[in-house]
Each structure stands twice: as C-alpha cells, then as structure tokens.
Amino acid sequence: MSYGDAMNARTRSEERRAEIVRAALEVIAERGYRGASLAAVAERVGLTQQGLLHHFPTKDALLVAVLEERDRWDAVPAGSWRVDLLTSLVEYNAMRPGIIQTFSALLGESVTEGHPAREYFTERYTRVRESMAVALRAEYGERLPNGLTPERTAPLLVAVMDGLQYQWLLDPESVDMPGAFRDFLRLLGEEA
C-alpha cells in the first residue's frame, strides 16, 4: 500500500461519502428522514440515486452514517462536559439552525414505532444524562437547590436544551435560546 500520493483511492472515497452525509443532513433538516428521498440527496452532490446507492447500499445505512457524524460532532471533550461550556454550545447552536433542525426532526420521528433511529436516541440520552450528571456534580457538588441531586437535575438540563430548540426553531424571533438557557443555569447556581 503506497501512501505518498496527495489523495489515494480510499481517501477520495471517504471524501465522497462525507459529501453525501453533508447533503443528507441538509435534506433531512428540510423534510425529515421519512421525507428525505435518496434522489434528493443524490442530486445535491451531483449524482444519480443509483450512484449514491453505490456508497451507501440502503437508506438506513446512510442514516447510520449521519448519526455517526453527530457523535463525532458533539464528542465530549476529554470525556466530560463543563457546565460553562454548555452555554457556549447553546450559543454556537443558535448560529447553526441547520444542524439543530436536522436532529430535532430526527428526534421527533424517532419516537414512532420501529423508527431506525429510535435505539440510537434512547442510548444517546442515557449517555448524555450520565455525562451531564458528572458535569453538574463537578460544578455544584451536592449543593443544588432544594436538595436536588445531579442525577435528578440532569434530565431537566437536557429537557431544557431540547425543548428550547423546538421553540426557537419554530419562532427564532420570539425565543432567546441562549438567554433562556442561562436563566436556567442561574436557577441551579443559587446565587450568593
């Protein structure tokens, strides 16, 4: 195997796949997973539907790649979040409605029966709740208001982030997502 060249076959193929995944993210944001046709994704990267199927043999395989992309995207730095970085994350999200829309649409679909992303989201939320509990403990210890534990607070934190996203996507003018999130954090850090 030679590796001197600027771009070997494997690299080029991975580039192509990455392009396709990017296009799929867009189309899913616009039409949801069920509404996203392979043809629409293919057209966006200048392929025919069958050309796309060469890289991803089924529609579900493409979805798997999309979900893996998401895992890469918000991979926890050094294994755990810090609460103040969450604020930055929300602010960053507020500048990228596309990504938020993609995964909000997918989350909504995933609660329906037999949806191919259901298991992914179930496991993801288990993981994220645990991760958030760790972050909350690091920030507040056991001194959360009203004797709340980090484990009981984590689902609320996650719910606020998700719920705000829906309200914000529907009506960005009326909902200050980062501001509201900061308000929530202030509820946790009972002020000195």
Add this chain to the structure above:
Amino acid sequence: MSYGDAMNARTRSEERRAEIVRAALEVIAERGYRGASLAAVAERVGLTQQGLLHHFPTKDALLVAVLEERDRWDAVPAGSWRVDLLTSLVEYNAMRPGIIQTFSALLGESVTEGHPAREYFTERYTRVRESMAVALRAEYGERLPNGLTPERTAPLLVAVMDGLQYQWLLDPESVDMPGAFRDFLRLLGEEA
C-alpha cells in the same frame, strides 16, 4: 348504543368523523404524519381510503381536525392554568403515552420546511408561553429566584415539559417524568 333510532344524520356523521380522527391520532403516533397513510387510517375504522376521503377531502384536512381535537383536549380551564394543575396534567399525560407520542412526533415534523402543522405549533407555543406566564405570575408574583420574570420563566417551563416527554417516550423506565417536573417546579418556588 345502536345507531338506528335515536340519532339523526348529522350526529351520526359527526360520530364518524370523530372515529376517524381518533384513528388518525393512533396512526400518527405510530408512523408520524408523513408516514401515516390515509389507507391505514381508513382500515382502522373499517372504511376504504375513498370512504375516508368522503369525510375529509384531503389528508391536510384530516390533520386540521386532529389539531383542533388537541385544542379541545387541553383547553385552558377558565382561561388560565394554575401551576399545581400542571403537575396533575403531567401525571395524567404519563398515563396516556399515545397522545403524547402523537404530538411529540408532530412537533418534530413541524420544524421541517413547509410542514402543514408548522404554523399551528408556532402560534400554539406563543399562546402557551403567554398562558404560562400568567399562571406563574399568579403563583409566584414577581418573586421568582434570581430576579427572573414570569415572562422569562415561561419558555423554560414549556421546554421542560416537552423535553421530558421525549426522554420519557424513548425510555419510560429510566425517566420519571412527573417526578422530574415536580423537581423543576421546586426550583422555582424557592423554599419557605
């Protein structure tokens, strides 16, 4: 309850429509709106697809009826909520996963472009936020923690309810939705 006698034509037609809407709620819960075929809804009430189209001329017309049903369902008693009744509402919801699933799936779809329920949800959330602000002011006055106003707290309250629903639908064993909601309310009512 037999139809033949004490029921006039109009009443029977309305009964039929109500049956269809109920079936549509089920099918949407299972497959989302895009995934819900008229044929599937029709079969559930013992009709052909065209028999259904006699009562609702288009698929969108059926969706409108579904959304109207929801408005009737959670119509605010006497014009405004009381915060303690929200707890009961959440507890009640936790016993009816079907309804929650229907509207969580619809909410998720609604953020996609040109979705027929988008406007409905946008306006609904505007209304609900206002309604919640009123309820919060009635309960806590201006004395929310950290100088939060009812208007700024309302989006958080709504976000928590919605966000918890998704986590709960995906993994009811791991998420105590009513308990978590009570935790959130306890964050608002700073103790004593």
Add this chain to the structure above:
DNA sequence: AACGAAACCTACCGCTCACCAGGCAGCCGA
C-alpha cells in the same frame, strides 16, 4: 311510494419511492 342527499364503494390515474441488474469507463498495480 317517491325522491334526494348522504355514505361508501370500485376502478383508475400519475407520481414517487427504495432498490435491483447489468454495463461501461477510467484508474492502478503488476
């Protein structure tokens, strides 16, 4: 008994979907 409307049907249409089969061009290592 006669009539008209409501309820529901069969048949059909054009379209879109995910996916299969088979072929062909171009590049790469041998």
Add this chain to the structure above:
DNA sequence: TCGGCTGCCTGGTGAGCGGTAGGTTTCGTT
C-alpha cells in the same frame, strides 16, 4: 500492457402514495 476493481450510469420493477371520477346503496323526509 493488461486485468481487475471502483465509481457511476441507464433501465427497470413492484409497491405505495394522495387524489379523481363515477357509480350504487342506504335512509330520512315528504
């Protein structure tokens, strides 16, 4: 220079979609 593999194409298929057209049965009203 050749063989094979990768990338992508044309062509086609069966199923399912929402919706139309037009007929037939049912039934309350008169």
